[in-house]
Amino acid sequence: MAPAVLIEKLKKHYGSVAAVKDVSLQVEPGEIFGLLGPNGAGKTTTLQCLCTLTEPDAGRIEVSGISVVENPRLARQRLGYIAQGVAPDKVLTGRELLQLQAALYHLPRAIAKQRIDAVLSLLGLDTYADKKTGTYSGGLQKRLDLAAGLLHRPDVLVLDEPTVGLDIESRIAVWEFLRGLREQGTTVLLTSHYLEEVDALADRVAIIDQGVVIASGRPSDLKDKVGGDRITLRIREFSPLEEAEKAKSLLQSLPAVQEVIINSAQGNSLNLVVQPQTEALATIQQALQAAGLPTFGIAQSRPSLDDVYLAATGRTLLDAEIAAAGQRDAKAERKQNMR
């Protein structure tokens, strides 16, 4: 069976700016695939190439085995694209927008009506269906977008930053909805610059940075690859440095501990990397007790996708966001998005 989405060695320039330098990824039918990266990494451009909004400079893109460059119309029938922050026509009602959408995908009238009613109630939009979309909240607009994207029952639902600007409740609702779609066999490809979103949703993920895929695989595999669990230890709320140093040398001698860093910004707390799936927490506490040191707080966590990003790029996603924000050219980006 052909992969739901196949992207190979995609390249796309806008003027002198290389938006996408080398992106390859493969989305299997029925999975949720996350494309994670800071703003400006090339996620949206990748999706725009996939959804035939812009022509790639080089590379192969296929949807269920159909080339989007050679057979754009067939590919469009199989894709549902939910762009980021695109306002629906404010004057139309939700139902009218869906009717337009159904006609653009050439659904016969009877089927269209049936499906519009179905997606409206599926997304809990029945009571809002005949109100103008201009009165919708952000969460409602996103629900309407989802409804519109699903109307023609695409093989692959493509979402660009599906929860940006949404309140927490709407965000959780979108997550739940996407999981439900996966249960029913729809393939979902989404981009996000939220770690926790990709972590919570995606079966597999590709991390993209400056137009290049720097890591891809299952989130758990990626996290395992960067090494052990993280432990944050506070001896006291604010430990004197000597005490922290003493604890550091003590803990470094333990076989389960791989690395110890003193975080002076956090009251000289200790950040440890330990072998995964060990009794490290208990061992550390015992060692501290034996040395007569108190424990104010101790917490163990799995490495996050941010640690994966950090290991590959040498900076955290947040730092990359801040750096990218300074370099963005809003006017050029707006122009890129205008056909």
Add this chain to the structure above:
Amino acid sequence: MNFTLLFLFSLLFASSSSRWLAIMSPTITPSTPDLNVTASQVVNQELALASNSPLSDFLQETIALTRRLFIQLQRRPSTLIAGIVQPIMWLVLFGALFQNAPQGLFGEDVSYGQFLGAGVIVFTAFGGALNAGLPVMFDREFGFLNRLLVAPLASRFSIVMASAIFITTLSLIQTAAIVTVSAFLGAGLPNALGLALVAAIVLLLVLGVTALSLGLSFSLPGHIELIAVIFVTNLPLLFASTALVPLSFMPLWLQWVATLNPLSYAIEPIRYVYLHSDWSLRSVVMQAPWGTVTLGGALLLLVSFAVVALLLIQPRLRRSLA
């Protein structure tokens, strides 16, 4: 107002198969949510998609896009109302401006009110058509156009087609209003064939100008620039035409400009039909400094103008839409 629109709607929709009429009045019936895509449904869907002919797909999307524009108009009718009030104010106020002009100045037994009607009809249609690109520009800016471009349209020219249908319909409504009001103001009324000719001339001009405006809406970076172009085009072309004064009022250089201005080729035939009941295609409607223009010649020029405009924008549209 709504009544007129409803009438237009039904015209539009009756022209295609009757199933579209049902879209007009959606009724809500309860149905169970069902997003399960079973194998048979997928097959059904593919059959359904495959069985549509490109032409019926094109009609379906064009009608849906046109319907959207008319819904917008119905809920925000201010542009149409202003588009009808403005030319009437032109007729009344500007018409009064030259009321005391010496008899015979605008032709034998012709009052300025009679003279002005044709100019206002053409000027109004022209202004409306110039603005045709604005909704498309806003769709580009707000990203709504992308929603259309990711859909498997039979041809993306349905987007342009919908705008053209919308604008020509509006222009005909405006023309009807102006013709009616100027009849009440004493300008008279051409016979049925004359009215048909007026409508045909308006359609030809609107088609050409709409094409140019739509081309601009895909070429310019934003609505500010488009509005600027509309501003610098609109009034100068009006004053450099025979809309407000006859050629004999103008210095020779302006006569040259006015007789090369496409607007004059729409104004003069309409004016002639208003003033002469015995018109024919061979009637001389304009005495240019470089020769005479017959009614048939003016029509031919308008047809060429529309064709050239449509051809001119093809490369631009193809780059954006193909």
